[in-house]
Structure formats: C-alpha cells, structure tokens
Amino acid sequence: LSLWLINGEACQGLSPLDRGLAYGDGLFETLAIIRGRISLWDLHLQRLALGCDRLGLSCPDAGLLHCEVQSLSGQETGVAKIILTRGQGAVGYLADPQQAPTRLVGFRTHPQLPPAREIAPIRARICQTRLAIQPRLAGIKHLNRLEQVLARQEWTDPSIGEGLMLDSEGFLVEGISSNLFLLEGERLITPLLDRCGVAGTLRRLVMTLAPQLGLEVVEERLLPERALQAEALGVCNALTGLSPLASLDSTDFKPSRHFTQLTALVWDAAFQ
C-alpha cells in the first residue's frame, strides 16, 4: 500500500523537470503515524520550517500538510513522508522566485510501527564514508543524501543495524539514519550538528526528556574513541525510537539503567 498526493492531487507522477529530482533542491520529513496520530508533528514542522528558511523555500501551511497526511493515513498505523521541492525548473541552477514549490505527501502502512517499548540493543559499525563539512546545509533534512547512500553500501550483514559516520575531520556526527547519544556518568552527550548531519526530531525529544531522569544534556564535538570508551551508546530515529547499542565494531556495551529508562520515556512520548 503506497499512496501519494502531489500538490493535493492523487499522484500522476512527478515531472522530470522538478528541481527535487534535478538538483535535490528540497527537503523531506519521515513521520511515524500511530493509529492515525502523527508522532512529533510540531518537531517535524519546526525542522521543515528551518529547512525552508535555509533554502529560501516558502513553507506550506501546517494545517494543509496535516490534513493531507491524515487524508491518506485515516486511522491506520504506518509511515508518512512529506517531500517539498522548489518546483519545476527553469533550466539551470537559477530558480524562478515565482515558481510554486512541489509538495508531495505519501503514506504506507508499516508493520514495524510502533516499535516495541523495550527496544532491543543493536549492533553498529563505524563507516568509512565521511560526511563533508557544509555548515549551510547542516541540521536540515534536505534531499542531497548520496553520502548516506554510499555509507549504507558498505555492509550487507543484516545483524548490523546501523553505521556511524564521521565528518571529514574525523569527528563523530550521527548514524546513517539516526542521531547518536553517549552516556558518561550522569551526562548524556550528543555530537554538535553545526557543520553537517541532520538534527533529528527524536534527538530533540531525547534532549528534552533526559533532564527528567537527572541527566545533563551536552552537545560536543566528539572523536570516535570517546564513543568506544563511553558507558553506553544509543541511536535514535523517528520510526524506531531510542535504541541502545549492543556493540560498536568490536567493542561491546552492557545494558545501562539510564538508557533503559530513557528509551521507555521517549517511547511513551513518541509512540503511545
């Protein structure tokens, strides 16, 4: 089951002239829908608005987007995707400022949603593919994702659930499709995303909730050695919640009480 609307109409297919295809000139959001309720709607909207501001796109009306998502999902559980592009090109990189953006909204049911409340630890690896440093695009969820595609090509072993990526200077940034947290005592540390990476909605939720467990949240530039020496690691994503890491390459991690509590707290806020 996969349904799409393009500019509100049942999908007739995207024009090959759309700048979303031509240049990756646009943004996207991937939303968990639990029995018709959009998870973390406000956080997704905030990031979309930030991305629009950064790229100079006009942001669609929030009520319209909400309505379109719900018109596809009904009361079902699944994944919605919003793609917003700068619309059909002018030829070349210069965009016509009068050009209306293209708004795509899709939905499909998703058997893995909601995830289990006690999320099983996953194995992770460190990727060879590096993230280039580009502050202009850092934090937003834009459509230029070849680095993630290349990184995900690095392994086929299905027992490895995520790959962590370093920037071109060797600092830890994020997972291919997740954000990263380290636990050091009572400090919950997550990489700074001022030079590359996507500022995830679940990351924002984790940062908001962690102080309830007495954890201090810190954003820092981190080397991979720091992760290997941490008490516990976790990765988070809007569809999977906060997952503790069982291992990173050949280093194993023990279950952490703090992470177990945080995972449950996050689950209740995102997937209930």
Added chain:
Amino acid sequence: LSLWLINGEACQGLSPLDRGLAYGDGLFETLAIIRGRISLWDLHLQRLALGCDRLGLSCPDAGLLHCEVQSLSGQETGVAKIILTRGQGAVGYLADPQQAPTRLVGFRTHPQLPPAREIAPIRARICQTRLAIQPRLAGIKHLNRLEQVLARQEWTDPSIGEGLMLDSEGFLVEGISSNLFLLEGERLITPLLDRCGVAGTLRRLVMTLAPQLGLEVVEERLLPERALQAEALGVCNALTGLSPLASLDSTDFKPSRHFTQLTALVWDAAFQ
C-alpha cells in the same frame, strides 16, 4: 517543447518513490544537440560510466541512450538531458541490488544553441557559498546540487554571467555551472577536481586541444588571488563553449590572443 522518455516510454511522470528524488541517488548529463548531432557524446558517456562506477549503478547501454536521445531530437538543435537514478526505493538508504535503474531522457529546443563562434567575454563573481570537500563524489555529475543552487541565489544582476566557487578550505574549484581556466604565459591552468567539483566535458576538450596552440595544460590547487593575477581567465560549459572572463569581481581582464584562438578551436570541435 519538452519531451521525456522514462525507461523508454513517453513520460507518465516519475514515481515519488524514485531514489533520484528521495536522495539525489543518481547522475545526469546535459548534452548540446546540433542539427541532430550529439556534441561530445564520447566524453559525456565516459563521465556517466565513471559516475556509475563510483555510485555502484549499472550503466545503460550506450547505443540505447544514443537512440533515445535521437528519437526525441530528430534533426533539431537543442539540449538533451539524461538522468539516471538507482530506481524506486526500498524504504531507507539501503538499495535493493536487484532494483533496475530509472533512465530518463529529455529534449528541448534551445534558442542559444549553438553559441556564437566568437564568444563574448562575461562578468563573473566569487561566491560566498563554499563547496564541501567530498572526494567520493568529486568529478562526477551526481544529482546532489544544493550547493550550486545556494550559490546561484547570491546575485540577481543579469550582467553577471557566472559565479566562481571555492572549496571549504578556500581553494578555487569551478564555476557554478562551468569549469575554470587561467592563463599564465604559455601555461593553461585549471583547478584540481580530486576533492570536489564536476569534471566537465568541455574542460576535457579544452585540455585536449590546448597543446595544439603551444599551451601547456596543468591541474593545480589554486587560491583566488592566483586567478585575480592571471593574464586571462575563461569558463567553459558543454552548452556555452569556452567563454573568456571580462572581469572577476572588481578586477578587469584584457582580451587574450590565446583565449580567442582556443575558444574558436573548441567551438569548431564541439558545435560545428
């Protein structure tokens, strides 16, 4: 006039699930067609094949592509575009290796083609937007082009014809949609494209032809000061040929005999 084939069929529109849209997971080529003849076909194919190799895509048959382009162009003059994507997604960055690529071929007539044989000098500026350093994607013509989109937003003055881009370390790389050459005596210098940038087909042609005029061709890492002090500058593109620069920001350049000869030599090879 704009005609498209998707996988050989008259266009019904691209699926919103296509990874070309979702991640910019693909490549493109923009081809000048002169009275039905595809300009620099071999150079475009070579770059497409290099890109396929880099991204792990299977390259379409050259004969099939040629045939599809010509089926749209007939004996007309204009621009063809080939877009090759990894095809419709699996959800997430991991691609199904069995997934067939999507091949889009389009054509439109283009009143600026062929360009004049004596190409008028153009004014250029240096852009604020930097190119991130990503050796894995350097040289190929992939679909992740947000940096070029942002750079082209920096000015609206129509008398400025091109913007030159620096990498994040401040070295000159290329124009937004062109490659750059500097003339110093009998040396024709062009920036190294090992860390970012697109290795243009016209750039390759210029490098091949320049020795016929007694010029030594060198690839180097160049700071912008070097360009401002050069005898002459030129930018090149498969649709516009090799254009001398009249100015770069507030520095003016005099016409150069070498560039005039080179521009004509390139024109004869590309657009006749």
